[in-house]
Amino acid sequence: MPQQYLVLDTTAFYAGVPYTNTTENLVTTPDVISEVSNERTRTLIALSKINVLQGTLANLKTVKDAARRTGDNSMTAADLSVLALCLSIREEGNEAILLSDDFAVENVASTLGIKARPLMTNGIKTASEWVFFCPACGKRYQKQRADCLVCGTRLEKRLKRN
Numbered sequence: 001m002p003q004q005y006l007v008l009d010t011t012a013f014y015a016g017v018p019y020t021n022t023t024e025n026l027v028t029t030p031d032v033i034s035e036v037s038n039e040r041t042r043t044l045i046a047l048s049k050i051n052v053l054q055g056t057l058a059n060l061k062t063v064k065d066a067a068r069r070t071g072d073n074s075m076t077a078a079d080l081s082v083l084a085l086c087l088s089i090r091e092e093g094n095e096a097i098l099l100s101d102d103f104a105v106e107n108v109a110s111t112l113g114i115k116a117r118p119l120m121t122n123g124i125k126t127a128s129e130w131v132f133f134c135p136a137c138g139k140r141y142q143k144q145r146a147d148c149l150v151c152g153t154r155l156e157k158r159l160k161r162n
């Protein structure tokens with residue numbers, strides 16, 4: 001019988017969803033683990049039953065090609081690796097659902113036919129509903145961009161509060 005896997009990308013960890021009380025199959029990749037290197041996320045990983053798996057190189061290439069086609073050039077190794085893992089899980093006859101709040105990751109996932117489930121949102125919101133901020137220096141941006149102009153850290157986003 002096919003199993004369902006929830007594949008966590010870096011934004012899934014930053015969202016701080018409590019993964020400790022779940023019976024679902026949670027998986028992520030070594031690249032995601034090394035990217036989410038702060039204390040809180042490490043603790044989260046330690047407390048959770050998250051398996052660390054790697055997609056095949058062939059699937060990684062498929063993902064890179066898809067990202068190039070859609071013009072999503074800001075994707076990190078971690079972003080690419082979770083998508084490759086989704087494809088590999090699917091190849092084994094199981095179901096992969098990607099947990100992500102990242103526009104680019106969701107976009108490439110949809111072109112590959114990968115099911116994605118957002119964390120903090122109900123589907124992809126328009127950019128105007130988000131604030132973008134630097135997790136390192138705290139600078140906020142009204143418009144989406146990949147990196148912080150001050151320190152070069154990859155920006156994160158959260159929904160504007162009404």
Ligand SMILES: [Zn+2]
Pocket residue numbers: 134135136137138139148149150151152153
């Ligand atoms: Zn910064």
